[in-house]
Amino acid sequence: MTHGEPLLQVRDLVQEFVVRDRGGVKGGVVQAVSGVSFDIQAGETLGIVGETGSGKSTLARSVLQAPRPKSGSVTFRGTDLVTLRGTRLLQVRRHLQMVFQDPFGSLDPKWRVRDIVAEPLVAYRTGDRAARRDRVDQVLELVGLDPAAHGGRHPRELSGGQAQRVAIARAVALSPALIVCDEAVSSLDVLIQAQVLNLFERLRAELGLSYLFIAHDLALVKQVSDRVAVMYLGKLCEVGPGDSVYRQPLHPYTRALLDSIPSTDPAATRAASTIKGELPSPIHPPSGCRFRTRCPRAAELCAAEEPQMRELATGHSVACHFPLAGTEGAVSAASTTARSAEK
Amino acid sequence: MSDALLEVDDLHVTFAGRGRELRAVDGVSYRVYPGQTLAIVGESGSGKTVSCRAVMGLLPQAAVVTGSARFQGLQLIGLAEDRMRQHRGADVAMVFQDPTRSLNPTMRVGAQIAEAVRTHRQVGRAQSREEAVELLRLVHIPLPERRCQEYPHQLSGGMRQRIMIAIALASRPRLLIADEATTALDVTTQAQIMDLLLELQAELGMALMLISHDLGLAASYADEVIVMYAGRIVEQAPARRLFTHVRMPYTQALFEAIPRLDRPAHSPLPVIGGRPPDLAALPPGCSFAPRCRNAADDCRAAAPPLTEQEPGHRWACWHPVDAYAGGSGGVVPPGYGGAA
Numbered sequence: 049m050t051h052g053e054p055l056l057q058v059r060d061l062v063q064e065f066v067v068r069d070r071g072g073v074k075g076g077v078v079q080a081v082s083g084v085s086f087d088i089q090a091g092e093t094l095g096i097v098g099e100t101g102s103g104k105s106t107l108a109r110s111v112l113q114a115p116r117p118k119s120g121s122v123t124f125r126g127t128d129l130v131t132l133r134g135t136r137l138l139q140v141r142r143h144l145q146m147v148f149q150d151p152f153g154s155l156d157p158k159w160r161v162r163d164i165v166a167e168p169l170v171a172y173r174t175g176d177r178a179a180r181r182d183r184v185d186q187v188l189e190l191v192g193l194d195p196a197a198h199g200g201r202h203p204r205e206l207s208g209g210q211a212q213r214v215a216i217a218r219a220v221a222l223s224p225a226l227i228v229c230d231e232a233v234s235s236l237d238v239l240i241q242a243q244v245l246n247l248f249e250r251l252r253a254e255l256g257l258s259y260l261f262i263a264h265d266l267a268l269v270k271q272v273s274d275r276v277a278v279m280y281l282g283k284l285c286e287v288g289p290g291d292s293v294y295r296q297p298l299h300p301y302t303r304a305l306l307d308s309i310p311s312t313d314p315a316a317t318r319a320a321s322t323i324k325g326e327l328p329s330p331i332h333p334p335s336g337c338r339f340r341t342r343c344p345r346a347a348e349l350c351a352a353e354e355p356q357m358r359e360l361a362t363g364h365s366v367a368c369h370f371p372l373a374g375t376e377g378a379v380s381a382a383s384t385t386a387r388s389a390e391k
Numbered sequence: 392m393s394d395a396l397l398e399v400d401d402l403h404v405t406f407a408g409r410g411r412e413l414r415a416v417d418g419v420s421y422r423v424y425p426g427q428t429l430a431i432v433g434e435s436g437s438g439k440t441v442s443c444r445a446v447m448g449l450l451p452q453a454a455v456v457t458g459s460a461r462f463q464g465l466q467l468i469g470l471a472e473d474r475m476r477q478h479r480g481a482d483v484a485m486v487f488q489d490p491t492r493s494l495n496p497t498m499r500v501g502a503q504i505a506e507a508v509r510t511h512r513q514v515g516r517a518q519s520r521e522e523a524v525e526l527l528r529l530v531h532i533p534l535p536e537r538r539c540q541e542y543p544h545q546l547s548g549g550m551r552q553r554i555m556i557a558i559a560l561a562s563r564p565r566l567l568i569a570d571e572a573t574t575a576l577d578v579t580t581q582a583q584i585m586d587l588l589l590e591l592q593a594e595l596g597m598a599l600m601l602i603s604h605d606l607g608l609a610a611s612y613a614d615e616v617i618v619m620y621a622g623r624i625v626e627q628a629p630a631r632r633l634f635t636h637v638r639m640p641y642t643q644a645l646f647e648a649i650p651r652l653d654r655p656a657h658s659p660l661p662v663i664g665g666r667p668p669d670l671a672a673l674p675p676g677c678s679f680a681p682r683c684r685n686a687a688d689d690c691r692a693a694a695p696p697l698t699e700q701e702p703g704h705r706w707a708c709w710h711p712v713d714a715y716a717g718g719s720g721g722v723v724p725p726g727y728g729g730a731a
Contacts, residue, residue, distance in 0.1 A: 099577035100548065207666060208435075237434040237604060242648035242660040249657055264577060271650040272657065290656045308582035309652070310611035323579055326547055 053126060054087040055258050056111070056226060061085070061120035063103070063110045067331065076331035080106040081117070082282040085357070088226065093252065093259040095273030095290070097266050097305065101327050103282040104262045108230045111260065112144055113137060124226075142172055145219035149231035151211035155203040161188070162199040165217045172222060187217040190254075191247060209240035213247065220251060228260045233268065241268075248272060266305055270294055275363070278302045281330060281338040284357070288364030296373045298366035301339045337369065345370045396566055396598050397423040397446070397483075402458035402468075404438070404445050404622075411671040415441045417622035418458075420697075423566060423598050428589070430601040430609030430630070432645070433619035436667055439602050442619075443568055447485060448475040463565075481511050484559035488571035490551035494543040500554050501527075501539025504561060511562035526557040530587060549580035553587070560591065567592070570602040585612050606645045610634050618642045621668050621678035624697050628704040636704065638711035641679045677709070685710040 061084045069075035080103045088094045098104040110117040113129050122129045124140055132140060145168075148154040155164055162184055169180045185195040191213040193199075203211055212232065219227050229248070233241045249272060251257055263269050269276055270290040277287040278299060286299040297303045304323040323342050328334055334341050340350040349369050359365045360373075404416035416438040423429050433439040444450050446460045446467055460467045462482060467475070487493050495503055504523035508514060514522070520539075527535035530553040543551055552572060559567055569588060573581040589612065592599045603609055609616050609630065616633050618626045618641065626639035637643045647661040665682040668674060674681065680690040689709050697707040 099579060209666075238606070238645060238648045239434065239663060240666075242650075242662040243664075245650070246659050246662060249659060252657075265650070266578070267650040267652045270652055270656060271654065271660070274656060294652045304579060306652070308578040310582075310585075310605070310607045324583070326549065 055090045055092075055125065056088040056260075057121075057123040058087070058111060059085045059121045059123075061107065061110055061122065062118045063106050063115075064118050078330045079282050079333055080330060081110055082333070083120070084279075084282075084284055086277060086284065086287065088258050088260060090225070091252070091256050091258055092275070093261055093273045095261045095263070095269035095276045096279055096284075097263065097269050097276060098279035099264055099327070101281070101330065102279045103330070104264075104279050105230050107279070108146070108228045108260065108262055112141065112146060112228060142168070142222045143225045144228065145222065145224040145226070146228045146230065147212070147215050147219050147232040149234055151208060151215045151235075152203055154215055155211060157203050159202070160199070161193075161201050161203070161206070161214050162195070164203075164214060165221055168218060168222050174222070183221060184217075187221050188214075190220065190251070191217045192243075193217065207240075208236055209244060212236065212244055216244075216247065216251070220255065220257075223255070224257070226258045226260065228262070230262045231264070232261075234263060234265070245272060265309075266294075267309060278305065281327065281333055283338055283367065285339060285368065286364075286366045287357070288361070288366075292361060292364050296361075296364075298360055298364065298371040298373055299339075299368050300343050300345050300370075300372060303372060337367075394424065395422040396425050396463060398459070398461045399442075399446060400459040400461075402442060402445060402460060403456070404441050404450065405455045406453055407455065408453060413670045414622050414673060415454075415670060416445065417673075419619075419622075419624055421617055421624065421627070423600060425565070425598055426592070426596055427615060428592065428599040428601065428613045429615045429617065430603060430613035431617045431619060432603055432606050432609045434604060434667060436621075436670065437619040438622040439619050440570055443485075443570060443600065443602055447479055447483060447568070448472070449479075449485075480507075480564070481562045482564055483566045483568065484562060484564040485568045485570060486552070486555050486559050486572040488574050490548065490555045490575075491543065493555055494551060496543055499540055499542060500546070504539075504554070504557050507558045507561035522561070523557075526560060527554075529560065529591065530554075530557045532557075547580075548576055549583060552576060552580075552584055556584075556587065556591070560595070563595065564597060566598045566600065568600045568602065571604070572601075573608070574603070574605070581608075588612075606642075607649055618645070621673060622670060623678065623694075623707065624705070625679065625708070626706040627697075628706075632704055636701075638700075638704070638706045639679075639708050640683045640685050640710075640712055643712050644682075677707070685712070 061081055063081040065078040065080060067075040067078055084107060086094060096104050111122055117130060124144065127140060129137065129140060165184045165187060166180050169183060174180065188195045188199060193210065193213055198210065206214065233244050236244060252259065261269060261272055273290050275288060276290045276293045277284050278301065280301050286293060286302050293302060297306060325342050328341055335351055336353055337350040337355050340346040355367045355369045357365045357367045360371060400420045402416055402419045406413040406415055419442050431439045445456045448467065448470065450456065456468055458468060501520065501523045504526055505519040508519040508522045523539060524535045527538055532538050532550065532553055573584050576584060588599060601609060601613055613630050616628060616630050617624050618639065620641050626642045637646060644663045663682045668678050676691040677694050680686040687710060695707045695709045697705050699705045
């Protein structure tokens with residue numbers, strides 16, 4: 049808080065979906081996101097790592113109010129988006145943009161590149177036709193595409209990397225403050241992926257962008273993030289600076305994720321055991337700590353009581369009763385109120 | 392002649408259409424030995440999948456396949472479809488990327504496995520059902536009797552891939568080809584499936600071929616790695632050696648582009664520009680030359696042959712990375728990918 053107001057402040061965000069059985073009878077409630085809190089400072093990149101079913105994509109969409117979360121607050125530059133309606137929400141949302149995983153799925157196949165990138169400018173009635181044309185040229189060059197060569201093409205005439213650049217150009221056209229990237233490079237080949245990652249980094253430096261960077265690949269997330277949050281079954285289990293999460297993971301799930309990454313060094317010994325079993329159902333999540341059913345350190349306490357986020361090292365917080373590297377003192381101190389992920 | 396299980400020699404696959412000739416696979420040769428894990432790594436369009444499907448006889452009619460592929464002496468190229476059908480699945484089985492599309496959504500998984508058992512061996516229904524349960528147990532599916540009664544949509548992605556592996560193993564194949572079999576899975580599930588594959592390989596004495604875009608996965612789990620680019624093999628070496636003595640600049644670029652945990656955040660990734668060449672209009676020389684930092688005039692004039700230039704290590708390059716001197720910028724550092 050001493051840093052002044054964060055760009056984005058998310059508190060106790062909850063998103064649930066009702067599953068209907070035959071005949072429309074309420075079958076259960078999927079607890080997709082259950083009380084997630086984090087901050088993003090201006091110019092900062094927060095990475096969120098999670099596996100399929102962890103709720104990371106739902107989290108991204110809830111932040112953008114698409115759809116609106118069930119409860120909690122999303123404060124962007126001092127305004128709570130959850131309370132905004134209609135044009136007020138639209139005016140704020142132009143500062144928040146999103147890049148999706150499948151570039152071909154998120155670009156209209158019948159439109160030309162130039163029109164795709166101009167669409168947000170038209171939607172927000174920015175400038176006149178000539179000004180918009182200039183802006184489109186400008187952002188296409190910014191993402192490394194040639195307006196003359198690529199502007200008139202259709203998405204199918206582009207490679208995967210080029211199509212993703214178009215999606216990025218569209219996202220930056222309105223000069224947003226924050227871009228939410230949901231698996232934005234996951235479908236690209238490794239050499240193209242590296243090019244697009246470097247593009248994200250360049251745009252961050254040149255335009256002062258903040259990112260909420262969501263992916264399943266921990267190494268990839270760490271590459272672009274100032275801080276990394278690990279998500280499991282709708283909750284954040286660890287938040288901290290990328291380096292310290294990697295060098296000294298506190299949550300057993302983070303450890304398991306790190307151990308599962310294939311090392312490019314064949315001489316490195318593979319971790320003997322990775323986590324076993326399957327992700328529990330988000331309709332009936334385990335009581336207490338949601339990871340306890342697969343956790344090697346689980347004890348009775350873990351089933352009885354839900355661990356709260358607490359800061360064990362500077363800026364490095366964990367929600368675990370028995371963190372891996374926490375000192376005894378830190379554990380017993382158990383300052384359960386240290387919930388904030390600020391700094 | 393030799394004790395190789397599969398001998399592929401000078402395999403070519405071309406797709407003709409619209410007056411263009413696409414050279415998807417352009418003279419590929421390799422051996423697979425019993426009990427070995429061989430990885431074929433490459434980007435989209437490198438020919439890694441097409442070369443395997445050619446060996447399995449799974450390419451569309453439009454594909455022209457020439458060259459030789461012998462499985463225990465049996466020539467597979469040009470083999471009549473009924474003979475191929477006997478061989479495919481029985482001696483060589485394949486696991487694909489997307490288990491959802493490979494499984495029949497309207498059949499219980501137990502019945503699908505039992506069907507695979509009956510297809511390859513003369514056993515009755517009752518026995519095939521028992522074997523299906525055994526196979527599920529082999530791939531570590533808990534409560535196999537109950538899972539047999541379930542439909543594919545009731546299972547998670549990792550479970551479905553285990554079912555696919557169970558079906559592939561029904562015929563007790565000598566060679567299992569996993570084509571991007573873990574690509575769609577989460578990293579923890581991927582580790583579980585890879586551990587399972589290696590365990591089954593040791594238990595059943597199979598050879599395993601991993602087709603993957605992920606050099607990290609290949610280096611981590613394979614004995615031998617083949618790197619393909621634009622339809623050709625550009626480097627081949629034992630996994631450990633490839634990693635310490637990478638010679639082909641393309642392989643080096645692949646290694647460097649992988650985000651690593653021990654790299655500081657926001658550090659620019661070493662990238663190469665450009666894109667893989669159009670397979671219908673390959674450049675006359677080395678097809679990687681337009682993107683290569685070591686490229687010289689001779690690279691653009693003639694394609695370098697793939698030759699064994701050091702024991703067990705083949706590469707196709709006129710100006711290889713000097714792995715020993717540590718010069719030439721950006722040689723893979725020691726402790727690569729390891730926890731520092």
